[in-house]
Amino acid sequence: MRLRLAVLLACALPLTAAAAPAPVTPVIALGSVIPAPVQVHQSGPGFRITDRTVIIAPPRARDVADRLGEALRLRVAGHSSGRTGNIALELSRAITEPEGYRLTVNRSGITVRAASNAGLFNGVQTLQQLVPLTGPRTVAGGEIVDHPRFGYRGTMLDLARHFHTPAEVKRHIDEISKFKVNYLHLHLSDDQGWRIQIDSWPRLTTVGGGPGTGVDGVGPGYLTKADYRDLVRYAASRYVTIVPEIDMPGHVNAAQVAYPELTCDGVAPPPRTDTAVGYSSLCIGHENTYGFVEDVIRELAAMTPGPYIHIGGDEAHATTAADYLTFQKRVLPLVAKYGKTAYGWNEIAAAPEARTAVAQYWGLTTTNATLAAAVANGTRVIMSPANLAYIDQKYDPSTPLGLSWAGYIEVRKAYDWDPHTHVAGVPESAVLGVEAPLWSETLRDLDDIEFMAFPRLAGIAELGWSPSRDWESYRTRLGAYGPRWTARGVDFYRSPQIDWS
Numbered sequence: 001m002r003l004r005l006a007v008l009l010a011c012a013l014p015l016t017a018a019a020a021p022a023p024v025t026p027v028i029a030l031g032s033v034i035p036a037p038v039q040v041h042q043s044g045p046g047f048r049i050t051d052r053t054v055i056i057a058p059p060r061a062r063d064v065a066d067r068l069g070e071a072l073r074l075r076v077a078g079h080s081s082g083r084t085g086n087i088a089l090e091l092s093r094a095i096t097e098p099e100g101y102r103l104t105v106n107r108s109g110i111t112v113r114a115a116s117n118a119g120l121f122n123g124v125q126t127l128q129q130l131v132p133l134t135g136p137r138t139v140a141g142g143e144i145v146d147h148p149r150f151g152y153r154g155t156m157l158d159l160a161r162h163f164h165t166p167a168e169v170k171r172h173i174d175e176i177s178k179f180k181v182n183y184l185h186l187h188l189s190d191d192q193g194w195r196i197q198i199d200s201w202p203r204l205t206t207v208g209g210g211p212g213t214g215v216d217g218v219g220p221g222y223l224t225k226a227d228y229r230d231l232v233r234y235a236a237s238r239y240v241t242i243v244p245e246i247d248m249p250g251h252v253n254a255a256q257v258a259y260p261e262l263t264c265d266g267v268a269p270p271p272r273t274d275t276a277v278g279y280s281s282l283c284i285g286h287e288n289t290y291g292f293v294e295d296v297i298r299e300l301a302a303m304t305p306g307p308y309i310h311i312g313g314d315e316a317h318a319t320t321a322a323d324y325l326t327f328q329k330r331v332l333p334l335v336a337k338y339g340k341t342a343y344g345w346n347e348i349a350a351a352p353e354a355r356t357a358v359a360q361y362w363g364l365t366t367t368n369a370t371l372a373a374a375v376a377n378g379t380r381v382i383m384s385p386a387n388l389a390y391i392d393q394k395y396d397p398s399t400p401l402g403l404s405w406a407g408y409i410e411v412r413k414a415y416d417w418d419p420h421t422h423v424a425g426v427p428e429s430a431v432l433g434v435e436a437p438l439w440s441e442t443l444r445d446l447d448d449i450e451f452m453a454f455p456r457l458a459g460i461a462e463l464g465w466s467p468s469r470d471w472e473s474y475r476t477r478l479g480a481y482g483p484r485w486t487a488r489g490v491d492f493y494r495s496p497q498i499d500w501s
């Protein structure tokens, strides 16, 4: 009772203590965040966040405010009582960029304005990086005006080679969203395993996701539809859109083990737990194949609110070129039939039906005539060049995890390239964004995932967001970020290219 009275009194009193400008010593320069903001004007005294600082947000932005409140351990309120000492989130039509925001800091408070909750969420990620981890929580004064260069800033997790649990995927979503990564592509099927429940073909998961599946037979598991929907919701609450991938017509051994009728001779192949690629193919001439594909796409589309269904299409070395085109001619339009945009690895660009699709470029070269021709016809591109953006590749020869077929990718290499001019004949207007795929042949647990993803994913995120890149600036900001990962228990790679603070 006494406690409640004290709280009431505190609320009723004018908060003179909070209104009086606290001594201000900004410890983090405004704009010293990843990804680098578009415009930064540092000026005037900053604002010191105290235990009495309240986050004020309209009801529609409450979810973003609650997330910030959890992160900074501050109270959230529905409206301003006119006091100073607040962090205000405001939805404002004056901001025109859909994911953009404006962050203003002065002695009386901090305001984040955006046109949408996604914009507010982005502004809040910036703000969190400006709050010192230790000591007085003073944020430098001034203003940041920011918006992304590309609408698609993604990463991929491979659940097929080793299954990663929903809890691990959620934790990863928390980490990627801090860098304004807004798409998470889930590679849900491959030769070694099938990881998403499909009601009309139940053995895909009971067999294809069962014991003994995965590389070396040690990565079993699958997402039920309820798991998947829950992940989609969780991701959405961090402004991340899930992109599901079913890889076909190659990379289908696990499906064929479960359903031998998906092979041309009707004989089940042996399960595979090795890491070879390019040996399996759906049977292009069988009508049954298209019934299967349509069932999978229909069920996947029904539980996916995001715009894309990824149909794989890579390394179909066991499918003839003619059969590949026959397959894509039927399958690419099926995605549109279920209301989604087809998305596939860049091999799909060979098919005329890819005109309305998105091709994910994973090649090693900066020329690709098939892709450039498709782009001239309307295909749009996500950039994931394997020698730069594949975060499953080793950092250097001593990296204990990862592959190295595309080369070693140190932190600088993953950062120092331009997605908007990377491939001849693919202009920026055709590039939707950038994605860093994380394949799981050698990865088992969350520590493995984080060690390969961080810090490289932060650099890829900056390429996707910021208007220009600057290695020296990035390097400094990355070094300063290290303690934040450490504080959260993220097992990141301490690259010798960075001075970790």
Ligand code: NGO
Residues within 6 Å of the ligand: 277, 314, 315, 345, 362, 390, 392, 403, 439, 440, 441
């Ligand atoms: C390739 C291959 C995958 C491997 C990956 C490993 C693509 C698109 N297909 O990338 O099956 O897992 O390399 O780096």
